[in-house]
Amino acid sequence: MSKPVRTRFAPSPTGFLHVGGIRTALFAYLVAKQADGTFILRLEDTDKKREVEGSAEHLIESLKILGINYDEGPDKPGDLGPYRQSERLETYQKWAKKLIESGRAYADPYTPEEVQVFREDAQKNKLPFLYRNHRPENPVAWDGSKPLRFKSDPKGYKWNDAVMGDLSTGPEVIDDFILIKSDGYPTYNFAHIVDDAEMNISHVIRGQEFISSTPNYLNLYEALNLDRPILATMPHILNETGNKKLGKRDGAKDVLDYIKDGYLPVALVSFIATLGWNDGTEQEIFTRDELIEKFSLDRVGRSGAHFDTRRLNWVNGHFIRQMQIDGLYNASEKYWPDEAKSSDESYKKQVLGLIQERLKFLSEIPELTRFFFKDLPIDLSLIESNKQLKKIDKPELADLLSQSVKQLEQSDFTSADIQTKLNSLLESTNQKPAVLFSIIRVATTWSPASPALADTLAVLGKDKAIERLNKSIAALSQ
RNA sequence: GGCCUCAUCGUCUAACGGCUAGGACACAAGAUUCUCAUUCUUGUAAUCGGGGUUCGAUUCCCCGUGAGGUCACCA
Numbered sequence: 001m002s003k004p005v006r007t008r009f010a011p012s013p014t015g016f017l018h019v020g021g022i023r024t025a026l027f028a029y030l031v032a033k034q035a036d037g038t039f040i041l042r043l044e045d046t047d048k049k050r051e052v053e054g055s056a057e058h059l060i061e062s063l064k065i066l067g068i069n070y071d072e073g074p075d076k077p078g079d080l081g082p083y084r085q086s087e088r089l090e091t092y093q094k095w096a097k098k099l100i101e102s103g104r105a106y107a108d109p110y111t112p113e114e115v116q117v118f119r120e121d122a123q124k125n126k127l128p129f130l131y132r133n134h135r136p137e138n139p140v141a142w143d144g145s146k147p148l149r150f151k152s153d154p155k156g157y158k159w160n161d162a163v164m165g166d167l168s169t170g171p172e173v174i175d176d177f178i179l180i181k182s183d184g185y186p187t188y189n190f191a192h193i194v195d196d197a198e199m200n201i202s203h204v205i206r207g208q209e210f211i212s213s214t215p216n217y218l219n220l221y222e223a224l225n226l227d228r229p230i231l232a233t234m235p236h237i238l239n240e241t242g243n244k245k246l247g248k249r250d251g252a253k254d255v256l257d258y259i260k261d262g263y264l265p266v267a268l269v270s271f272i273a274t275l276g277w278n279d280g281t282e283q284e285i286f287t288r289d290e291l292i293e294k295f296s297l298d299r300v301g302r303s304g305a306h307f308d309t310r311r312l313n314w315v316n317g318h319f320i321r322q323m324q325i326d327g328l329y330n331a332s333e334k335y336w337p338d339e340a341k342s343s344d345e346s347y348k349k350q351v352l353g354l355i356q357e358r359l360k361f362l363s364e365i366p367e368l369t370r371f372f373f374k375d376l377p378i379d380l381s382l383i384e385s386n387k388q389l390k391k392i393d394k395p396e397l398a399d400l401l402s403q404s405v406k407q408l409e410q411s412d413f414t415s416a417d418i419q420t421k422l423n424s425l426l427e428s429t430n431q432k433p434a435v436l437f438s439i440i441r442v443a444t445t446w447s448p449a450s451p452a453l454a455d456t457l458a459v460l461g462k463d464k465a466i467e468r469l470n471k472s473i474a475a476l477s478q
Numbered sequence: 479g480g481c482c483u484c485a486u487c488g489u490c491u492a493a494c495g496g497c498u499a500g501g502a503c504a505c506a507a508g509a510u511u512c513u514c515a516u517u518c519u520u521g522u523a524a525u526c527g528g529g530g531u532u533c534g535a536u537u538c539c540c541c542g543u544g545a546g547g548u549c550a551c552c553a
Contacts, residue, residue, distance in 0.1 A: 012553050047552055112551065119550090126479035128549045147551050164483070173481055173549080181551040188553045212482055212548040235484075236546075243545055271490095274502095278491060282501045301491075303484050304546070311490065311503045321516075358515035368514090388512080419511095426511080437512035449514030 005037025007203045009063075009070070010192060012044040013056040016254035019307060020207065020237040020246050022066065023272045027234065028205045029068045030273075030295040037202070041073030042195060043084045046185040062255040066265045067288060080199045085191050092186040095194045095224070096148055096179055104223040105179055107142035108149045110134070132176045148180040150190070150220060157215045162203070162232035162297040169215045177216055193217060197226050205232040205297075208304075232297050236304045237275060246307055262335055262362020267316040276305040285318055313360040320359050325349055328356060337366035339373035347372075350459045354451040372460065375468065376446040378475045383442060388434045397439050398476040403429055404440055405469050408462070415458040422454060443472035 009025040011017065017025075032039040041063065043056055060075065072078030082088060099105035110118075115131070122129040132152060142148050154171035161167050179190040186194070196204060211233050221228040236245040258268055270286045279286075279294045286294070320328065329349050340348060355368045370376065383389045389397065407421045407428075426436055437453050444465055450456050457465045 010553090014553075044553065050552065108551085115551085122549090123479085128480045130549085167482075169482065175549085178551055183551075185551090187551070192553090207553095208483075208547060209553080210548095215482095233483090238546090240489085245546080275490070280492070282492080284490090284502050301484095305491090306489060308489050308503070314503055317516090355515085357517090360515095386513080423511085433511045435512080439512090441512060445513095447513090451514080453512065 003200070003202050005032055005035035005202045006040065006200050007032040007037065007205060008040040008042050008196070008199065008201050009068075010042045010044050010195075010206075011059055012047065012050070012188075013059060014047065014050045014052050015055055016256075017059045017062045018246055018254050019272060019275075020234075022062065022068070022255050022268075023237060023275060024205060024207060024234055025063060025068050026066070026269065026272055026291075027232075027277075027295070027297070027300070028203070029070075030291055031203055031205065031232075031297065032071075033292045034295060038071045038078075039069070040078070040199060040201070041070040041076075041083060042199070043074055044188060044191065045084060045086045046181075046188065046191055048086075048183070048185070058254070058256065065259055066255065066269055068269075085186070085195065088191075088195065089184065089186075091198060092180060092191060092194055096186075096190075099150065099179070099223060100142060100148075102223070104151045105142070105148050106136070106139040106151055108147040108178065109136050109139060128172070130172075130175050132174075135176060144180075144184060145182060147178045147182050149176045150179050150216075150223070152176050152216065152219050153223070155219075157218050159214070159218060159231065161211075162230055163235075163300045164211070164233050164302055167211070167214070169212075173212065173215050174219055175216065177213075189213065189216065190220070193220055193224070193226070196229055197224070201229050203230045203232060203297075205234065207234050208236050232300075234300065235276060235302060238304045238306045240307050240309060243304070245304075260363070262331075262364070263312065263316050264319050264331065267312070267319040270319075271312045271315045275307070276301045285315060317360045320361075321357055323356075325353055325356070328352055332362055332365060335362045335365040337370050337373060339370060343373055347459075354455055354459060358451075371445045371447045371450065375471075378472060379446055380475075382446065382448065383439075386438055386442070388432070389438055389442070392435065394476045398473045400429060400431065400436060400439055401443055401469050401473045401476070404436075405466055405473070408457070408466060408469070411462070413458055413462040413465075415454045418457050419454040440469070444468045446472075 007028040009028050011021055011025075029039045031037070041060070045051055045056070056074070060073075063070065070076060072081065072083060074083045096105060118131070118134050119129045131149070132154070135151070152174045154174040156168065156170045158166065158168040177189050178187050180186050195201075214231065218228065238244060239246050255268070259265070266287065269288060269291070273286060273291050273295070274284065277295065277300045280299060323331070326349075329345070329352055332352060336348065351369050351372045355365070359365070359368065383397070404425060407425050408418065411417045411421045422437065422440075426433060429436060441450055441453050441456070444457060444460065460468075
């Protein structure tokens with residue numbers, strides 16, 4: 001019998017949640033859900049200096065928007081809370097006492113400046129810094145005014161990581177790290193081990209930056225007589241350019257920025273999941289339910305993956321194309337250009353239907369739809385840059401448009417009937433579609449691109465289409 | 479500098495030690511009565527280097543090289 005699966009995402013509220021953090025959260029969520037387990041959000045707010053106002057809320061909102069729902073968390077009480085480390089200080093004290101009593105923790109007598117001198121000495125000699133080389137022989141009793149240190153038991157470790165496989169290190173990486181800081185807060189190194197034990201966490205899933213401190217955690221598990229959870233280390237997500245870990249300073253956007261740009265939560269989830277993971281088949285896109293069913297830690301890659309916006313665009317476009325028009329309309333609410341404010345819902349839905357297949361993300365809606373809502377200025381350079389139209393005189397173009405007006409005035413302006421009229425115009429004018437359709441398209445939209453001509457005209461409506469044609473005829477006749 | 483980890487097309491990746499190293503994004507060309515896009519077809523493009531082990535190495539081992547992480551009273 002294996003233990004119930006309980007995973008957690010344990011961010012510190014020190015900034016915004018970016019894609020790397022989300023992926024760790026997502027994978028922890030998937031591991032829990034596929035085993036009918038529990039996913040927990042725990043805020044690691046033990047560094048009051050670095051805490052950023054509002055970041056806890058931002059983090060929670062990001063998870064909610066993506067549907068990475070936790071069963072227990074700061075705003076979702078469970079039996080093993082509280083889920084904010086700053087509210088668990090007595091617990092850490094309790095566990096610290098155990099270590100003191102068993103002789104595995106002691107007061108650090110040095111000032112930060114003194115420790116810094118040790119550190120600089122080590123660096124000068126090109127040696128890694130080890131505090132335990134300066135471990136005091138008869139430490140004073142710990143009264144909370146000094147940091148409390150772990151008395152480590154240096155030795156080599158071999159362990160298994162669910163993603164990275166078998167890992168090993170020698171005793172030289174084991175050190176006496178700080179358990180409780182002089183401000184009374186525990187360090188991450190101590191707090192997360194205590195909390196994972198108290199909260200019955202079965203899998204610890206976290207980023208690569210923790211891999212080198214893992215042997216120290218193993219040492220602490222032993223001192224505390226704890227079974228260690230399954231460990232899984234995620235490689236970093238790298239910036240698009242270069243090999244740097246994705247980070248704010250390199251222009252990485254946080255998750256809510258992507259939502260604002262009109263990336264769909266389902267698309268973000270699918271894209272992020274396949275950044276470093278695949279199910280071994282040729283499937284490229286996954287729904288949440290498929291991820292829950294198919295995800296496994298042992299198929300997560302071991303090397304860092306570059307974030308690729310072009311691939312994200314493709315995934316997002318794929319999901320947009322799959323949407324029903326009502327769903328897309330609801331999602332598009334905030335993205336319409338100002339000119340569309342007065343237009344009614346059914347008109348906007350028709351417009352949306354025409355641009356759906358070329359939409360990569362929702363904030364493209366204004367540039368793709370503006371001409372449906374507003375007469376754009378006449379721009380003759382659109383004719384000059386068209387390789388068919390630039391060969392033809394303006395009067396001749398005006399004449400083609402006049403004939404078009406005559407035909408279209410006879411139309412009931414369904415898309416099908418417009419197409420019929422356009423076809424008969426091709427015959428009567430003896431023109432190629434490349435010429436006739438191009439000039440009508442330009443004259444009715446004055447945009448570099450638009451959906452299929454008959455559809456565009458049908459949605460635009462008879463009055464508007466004819467009005468624009470006449471205006472364009474006038475402009476070309478000057 | 480010590481320690482740890484990683485390494486397949488530009489990018490994300492697949493390949494019990496065994497087909498011609500597969501797919502996707504991107505890119506290019508063609509088709510779909512006009513543009514942009516979609517869709518379809520086709521194409522360019524990769525096993526970091528050197529040694530082993532083996533009938534056979536992307537895969538296992540060693541040595542290089544490159545990249546990343548870590549060596550905080552940060553997480």
